[in-house]
Amino acid sequence: MPVRYTAPTPDSLLPVAGVALGAAAARIKKWDRNDLLLVVCDPGTVAAGVFTRNRFAAAPVQVCREHLAAQAASGASLRALVVNAGNANAGTGASGLADARAECVAVARLVGCAPEEVLPYSTGVIMEPLPVGRIIDGLPAAQAAARADGWFDAASAIMTTDTVPKGASHRVVVDGVPITVTGIAKGAGMIHPDMATMLAFMATDAPIAAGVLASLVREVADVSFNGATVDGDTSTNDSFVLAATGYAPMAPITSPDDPRLPAMRTAIEACAVALAQAIVRDGEGATKFIAIRVEGGVDADECRRVAFGIAHSPLVKTAFFASDPNLGRIVCAIGNAAAPDTDVTKVSFWLDDVQVVERGGRAPTYREEDGQRVMRQDEITIRVALGRGAAAATVWTCDLSHDYVSINADYRS
Amino acid sequence: MPVRYTAPTPDSLLPVAGVALGAAAARIKKWDRNDLLLVVCDPGTVAAGVFTRNRFAAAPVQVCREHLAAQAASGASLRALVVNAGNANAGTGASGLADARAECVAVARLVGCAPEEVLPYSTGVIMEPLPVGRIIDGLPAAQAAARADGWFDAASAIMTTDTVPKGASHRVVVDGVPITVTGIAKGAGMIHPDMATMLAFMATDAPIAAGVLASLVREVADVSFNGATVDGDTSTNDSFVLAATGYAPMAPITSPDDPRLPAMRTAIEACAVALAQAIVRDGEGATKFIAIRVEGGVDADECRRVAFGIAHSPLVKTAFFASDPNLGRIVCAIGNAAAPDTDVTKVSFWLDDVQVVERGGRAPTYREEDGQRVMRQDEITIRVALGRGAAAATVWTCDLSHDYVSINADYRS
Numbered sequence: 022m023p024v025r026y027t028a029p030t031p032d033s034l035l036p037v038a039g040v041a042l043g044a045a046a047a048r049i050k051k052w053d054r055n056d057l058l059l060v061v062c063d064p065g066t067v068a069a070g071v072f073t074r075n076r077f078a079a080a081p082v083q084v085c086r087e088h089l090a091a092q093a094a095s096g097a098s099l100r101a102l103v104v105n106a107g108n109a110n111a112g113t114g115a116s117g118l119a120d121a122r123a124e125c126v127a128v129a130r131l132v133g134c135a136p137e138e139v140l141p142y143s144t145g146v147i148m149e150p151l152p153v154g155r156i157i158d159g160l161p162a163a164q165a166a167a168r169a170d171g172w173f174d175a176a177s178a179i180m181t182t183d184t185v186p187k188g189a190s191h192r193v194v195v196d197g198v199p200i201t202v203t204g205i206a207k208g209a210g211m212i213h214p215d216m217a218t219m220l221a222f223m224a225t226d227a228p229i230a231a232g233v234l235a236s237l238v239r240e241v242a243d244v245s246f247n248g249a250t251v252d253g254d255t256s257t258n259d260s261f262v263l264a265a266t267g268y269a270p271m272a273p274i275t276s277p278d279d280p281r282l283p284a285m286r287t288a289i290e291a292c293a294v295a296l297a298q299a300i301v302r303d304g305e306g307a308t309k310f311i312a313i314r315v316e317g318g319v320d321a322d323e324c325r326r327v328a329f330g331i332a333h334s335p336l337v338k339t340a341f342f343a344s345d346p347n348l349g350r351i352v353c354a355i356g357n358a359a360a361p362d363t364d365v366t367k368v369s370f371w372l373d374d375v376q377v378v379e380r381g382g383r384a385p386t387y388r389e390e391d392g393q394r395v396m397r398q399d400e401i402t403i404r405v406a407l408g409r410g411a412a413a414a415t416v417w418t419c420d421l422s423h424d425y426v427s428i429n430a431d432y433r434s
Numbered sequence: 435m436p437v438r439y440t441a442p443t444p445d446s447l448l449p450v451a452g453v454a455l456g457a458a459a460a461r462i463k464k465w466d467r468n469d470l471l472l473v474v475c476d477p478g479t480v481a482a483g484v485f486t487r488n489r490f491a492a493a494p495v496q497v498c499r500e501h502l503a504a505q506a507a508s509g510a511s512l513r514a515l516v517v518n519a520g521n522a523n524a525g526t527g528a529s530g531l532a533d534a535r536a537e538c539v540a541v542a543r544l545v546g547c548a549p550e551e552v553l554p555y556s557t558g559v560i561m562e563p564l565p566v567g568r569i570i571d572g573l574p575a576a577q578a579a580a581r582a583d584g585w586f587d588a589a590s591a592i593m594t595t596d597t598v599p600k601g602a603s604h605r606v607v608v609d610g611v612p613i614t615v616t617g618i619a620k621g622a623g624m625i626h627p628d629m630a631t632m633l634a635f636m637a638t639d640a641p642i643a644a645g646v647l648a649s650l651v652r653e654v655a656d657v658s659f660n661g662a663t664v665d666g667d668t669s670t671n672d673s674f675v676l677a678a679t680g681y682a683p684m685a686p687i688t689s690p691d692d693p694r695l696p697a698m699r700t701a702i703e704a705c706a707v708a709l710a711q712a713i714v715r716d717g718e719g720a721t722k723f724i725a726i727r728v729e730g731g732v733d734a735d736e737c738r739r740v741a742f743g744i745a746h747s748p749l750v751k752t753a754f755f756a757s758d759p760n761l762g763r764i765v766c767a768i769g770n771a772a773a774p775d776t777d778v779t780k781v782s783f784w785l786d787d788v789q790v791v792e793r794g795g796r797a798p799t800y801r802e803e804d805g806q807r808v809m810r811q812d813e814i815t816i817r818v819a820l821g822r823g824a825a826a827a828t829v830w831t832c833d834l835s836h837d838y839v840s841i842n843a844d845y846r847s
Contacts, residue, residue, distance in 0.1 A: 076776045077769030077794075112765040114779075114795020147762020148796050257766050335748070335834075336842055343843030349560020352525040353670050356490030363489045366527075381490075382527020383561050421748075423839050429749055430756030 023303035024310040024399050024419065028185035034172035035190040035201050037224040039063035039266030043167030044178035047159030049107030049145065049152055055178035057156060059163035060102040060222065061132055066266045068092065068099035068140070069235040071242045073259035079111030080121040080151075081141040085260060088125070091137040093231055099264050100134035102222055104142040104179050105156055106207070111257035112148035120153040127157040131164055142260050144181055144207060144219045176205040179220055182428055183207050184303055189295035193288040195281045198271045200227045202288045206296040208256075221246060221261040221296055227285050228267035230275040237277075237286060238263045245293035248325075248416040250332050251304035263289070301417045306424030309341050310400045314415045317407040323360055324414035327405060330358020338421035341401070346392030348377050355405060367408030373401060436716035437723040437812050437832065441598035447585035448603040448614050450637040452476035452679030456580030457591035460572030462520030462558065462565055468591035470569060472576035473515040473635065474545055479679045481505065481512035481553070482648040484655045486672035492524030493534040493564075494554040498673060501538070504550040506644055512677050513547035515635060517555040517592050518569055519620070524670035525561035533566040540570040544577055555673050557594055557620060557632045589618040592633060595841055596620050597716055602708035606701040608694045611684045613640045615701045619709040621669075634659060634674040634709055640698050641680035643688040650690075650699060651676045658706035661738075661829040663745050664717035676702070714830045719837030722754050723813045727828045730820040736773055737827035740818060743771025751834030754814070759805030761790045768818060780821030786814060 040062050044055040062068075070089055072082045092099060103124055110117045125139040132139070143151065166174075176186035190203040204223030229237065242261055267273065274282055302310050313331050318324035331337055334354040340347040355368060366381040375391040376384040395401055453475055457468040475481075483502055485495045505512060516537055523530045538552040545552070556564065579587075589599035603616040617636030642650065655674055680686065687695055715723050726744050731737035744750055747767040753760040768781060779794040788804040789797040808814055 074774075075766060075769035076772045076774070077765050077778050109762070112762050112791065112794075112796065114793075117795075146760070147765055148791075149762075150796075257762075257769060335838070339839055339842035342839065345843065347559070349522070349525050349562075349670075352490050352560055353488060356488035356670060359489045361487075361489070365490050378525065378561075380527075381525075382530070383525065383563075421839060423836055425748070426752055426755065426834060426836050426839060429752035430758065 023185055023299070024307050026185065026299050026302040029173060029176065029188040031170065031173040033190060034188045035192065035203050036169035037201050037203050037266060038226045038268035039066060040224045040264070041167040041169050042171035042175040043163040043165065044171070044174045045159045045162035045166060047105065047155045049105050049155060052107070055174065056106045057159045057163050058104040058175050058178045059128065059160060059167060060175065061164070061167055062099050062101065062224070062264055063266060064098050064100065066099045066264050067229070067231040067234055068262050068264040069231065069238040070260060070262035071239055073256060075257045077112055077257050079109055079143060079258040080113055080117035081110055081143045082258060082260060083118060084121045084125065085140045085262070088137045088140055093235070097135060097138050099140065100138035101128050101132045102140045102142065102262065103128050104220065106179050106181050107145040108143060108149055108151050109145045109147045109258050110143040110151040113150060117151060120151040123153055124156055127160055131160055140262060142220050142258070144179065144258055147257060172203055172205060176207070179205070179207040181207065182305055187296055187299040187303065189292045191288040191292045193284050195284050196271060198269050200225060200269050200285055200288065202292045204292045204296050206300060208300045219256055219259055223289065223292060224264040224266060225285070225289065226266050226268040228269055228271060228273040229265040229285070230273050233274055233277055233282070234263060234265055237289065241286070241290050241293045244290060245297040249297040249301045250329060250416060250418045251301060298417055301419050304419035305428045306422040307419030308399065308422055309420045311341060311418050311420070312402045312415060313418065314402065314413065315405045315407065316413040317409055318412040319360070319410040321412045321414045324412050325416065327355055327358045327407065328414055328416040330354050331403060332416055332418035335421055341396065341420035342422045344396045346389060346396045348372065348392060351403065352378060359407065363407065363409065368406065370403065370405040372396070372403060436598055436712070437720050439598065439712050439715035442586060442589065442601040444583065444586040446603060447601045448605060448616050449582035450614050450616050450679060451639045451681035452479060453637045453677070454580040454582050455584035455588040456576045456578065457584070457587045458572045458575035458579060460518065460568045462518050462568060465520070468587065469519045470572045470576050471517040471588050471591045472541065472573060472580060473588065474577070474580050475512050475514065475677055476679060477511050477513065479512045479677050480642070480644040480647055481675050481677040482644065482651040483673060483675035484652055486669060488670045490525055490670050492522055492556060492671040493526055493530035494523055494556045495671060495673060496531060497534045497538065498553045498675070501550045501553055506648070510548060510551050512553065513551035514541050514545045515553045515555065515675065516541050517633065519592050519594050520558040521556060521562055521564050522558045522560045522671050523556040523564040526563060530564060533564040536566055537569055540573055544573055553675060555633050555671070557592065557671055560670060585616055585618060589620070592618070592620040594620065595718055600709055600712040600716065602705045604701040604705045606697050608697050609684060611682050613638060613682050613698055613701065615705045617705045617709050619713060621713045632669055632672055636702065636705060637677040637679060638698070638702065639679050639681040641682055641684060641686040642678040642698070643686050646687055646690055646695070647676060647678055650702070654699070654703050654706045657703055658710040662710040662714045663742060663829060663831045664714060711830055714832050717832035718841045719835040720832030721812065721835055722833045724754060724831050724833070725815045725828060726831065727815065727826065728818045728820065729826040730822055731825040732773070732823040734825045734827045737825050738829065740768055740771045740820065741827055741829040743767050744816060745829055745831035748834055754809065754833035755835045757809045759802060759809045761785065761805060764816065765791060772820065776820065776822065781819065783816065783818040785809070785816060
């Protein structure tokens with residue numbers, strides 16, 4: 022069960038004009054569920070994406086990068102996204118790359134577009150050959166199922182160890198025109214920036230031009246998916262694509278300084294943050310959702326390093342699982358991640374409203390029962406003040422439980 | 435139960451002339467066991483050490499650094515080491531520092547030396563005030579118990595979550611003179627370089643001069659304790675001190691080029707490697723011992739980064755726990771830790787004798803049943819070839835089991 026996450030309902034995910042989604046069962050693994058998703062976008066849709074920095078980037082990630090670059094260079098559209106669950110097509114060498122390209126060719130033939138206008142996503146086990154035949158065979162059924170209100174079914178089809186489908190919609194009125202943003206994501210383990218999510222796809226009907234979208238997607242990723250971590254492992258397949266169909270009746274947004282952009286950015290960010298937090302709330306075995314805010318750093322990178330240092334400490338994570346205010350482990354994690362010239366006598370931290378450390382030592386006001394009270398909650402904020410500068414950063418993580426070990430020990434069985 | 439580790443017996447830990455060790459029960463926690471150790475060294479003993487790089491270095495670590503620097507500057511001896519288990523005296527601010535100094539003053543009075551000739555170690559819970567009164571009260575009993583063959587009792591007194599005492603002895607004959615090296619260590623969690631061990635103390639009767647010893651202790655740490663990781667958390671208290679009493683009847687070794695040094699170094703390294711591996715073999719919840727050797731790097735640092743990247747991946751560690759050859763997780767971990775300009779099509783890796791990845795893709799000869807066979811073993815070597823240069827490095831780790839979560843969720847209860 023995810024921590025304080027209300028899964029979307031079919032009705033809560035609003036259609037985006039120009040996008041249809043259809044799922045099908047391709048039996049990528051021996052399971053009885055949909056595991057193939059085809060998203061079809063109308064001509065004129067532009068897209069931008071950010072992808073894993075893992076050096077073993079999966080074949081679909083390599084193809085996504087190529088095809089997005091080709092679309093940007095030629096002004097071609099994003100016409101389709103094809104997603105399979107159950108196999109990551111990563112660590113599969115030249116044949117994996119050929120399989121990912123073959124998928125795109127098959128989709129292009131079906132949809133009636135160029136292969137470069139198709140993006141492939143894969144998620145699942147690494148280093149197994151992709152059953153590309155079964156995917157291609159399943160495409161007509163996915164196409165037949167495609168509808169504008171298919172977002173919920175789409176979110177369900179791309180799940181792996183997720184316990185709930187993840188989706189979010191936001192609507193904002195800009196210059197009297199309603200703008201819709203809807204997105205889906207999956208991911209529960211092997212979650213760490215950059216990217217934090219295994220797979221996310223968001224679309225808006227806002228007419229945002231390709232160049233503006235390319236910057237926007239990076240900025241949005243930095244305040245959403247790149248702040249989410251479950252276990253510190255950046256997967257080979259992480260992909261986040263943002264598509265703009267341009268159906269909203271208003272003049273195109275071609276400049277990053279367009280006054281209409283901030284409201285749209287806020288809606289897009291809200292959607293991305295909801296998806297990123299959903300991934301952590303549904304983190305493998307998670308029983309608690311922990312926000313870590315580090316302030317007073319020299320720059321945001323320093324704050325993120327300290328925040329992730331806390332978020333990745335197995336000792337901190339198991340203490341949260343146990344609701345044990347063994348808060349010296351946070352002291353230790355800060356001490357490992359802080360810059361070498363950090364003056365620890367200026368460092369303080371709080372657990373929600375309870376000050377634990379003041380200027381490098383136990384806060385005189387700290388009482389074990391106050392720490393215990395906060396640790397019993399299922400949602401907790403750690404706030405660290407470094408006393409070095411004015412920068413800040415926030416990341417989200419979950420605890421490390423017995424179920425995390427069980428889920429990952431038994432993943433392939 | 436540690437993985438393939440035969441704990442020392444009282445007879446297997448050889449006395450080192452000039453060193454006496456005595457343990458006592460100071461009731462640092464509510465337990466019925468020895469938790470205080472006093473090591474007394476004869477005048478003329480020289481020492482050098484390496485300590486945690488955690489910015490929240492514990493009070494005893496700060497005092498050790500000061501006192502070793504004072505000994506080096508003045509030519510004073512190491513006359514005593516005082517160790518307590520159950521409380522780390524870390525994150526305790528100015529009062530913790532005063533407590534650590536008070537301990538040294540009390541020991542100095544008892545032994546008859548200067549406070550600067552005493553080193554303090556502490557291990558246990560972070561951010562609790564040190565019960566320094568109980569330690570000082572326990573010192574006379576520890577002194578009364580001190581004997582040359584007290585190494586085994588000493589190793590037992592400093593345990594925390596360790597399941598077995600850890601010690602090793604080596605003897606080597608140099609120029610016809612037998613040289614003895616004996617050491618003890620403790621540590622099972624919060625284990626990561628630098629330093630990898632919570633606490634280690636080694637002594638030799640070799641007449642190694644202070645200057646030579648200072649370089650030697652760093653070199654030895656790099657090939658032993660700094661290659662050991664259980665959970666990636668560098669503790670606030672990690673300390674390794676190497677003492678030389680000079681009792682062996684031979685001329686002092688005052689130059690790093692002394693031809694007698696290599697044989698001694700080999701014995702000292704063997705002792706340190708045995709202790710470092712013992713810590714990993716007794717890692718919290720460990721069911722497997724995993725050696726990770728990375729070859730073909732541009733430099734040793736690059737190889738260590740990749741090796742630790744594999745060693746710290748919770749997904750890799752849980753796969754080992756499950757004996758599941760889900761080896762794509764190793765691919766993913768290499769991809770995250772490798773240098774950005776790594777050409778993955780030159781990367782290969784092996785699990786013992788089984789080649790899993792060849793030039794960036796699944797090795798054509800790899801068969802699941804071969805991977806399964808090796809994964810079932812309780813001791814496994816991962817060998818990675820990066821194909822970039824001639825450097826190499828080895829680290830040791832263990833798996834991540836349900837017991838790790840249980841031990842760390844329940845640590846303070």
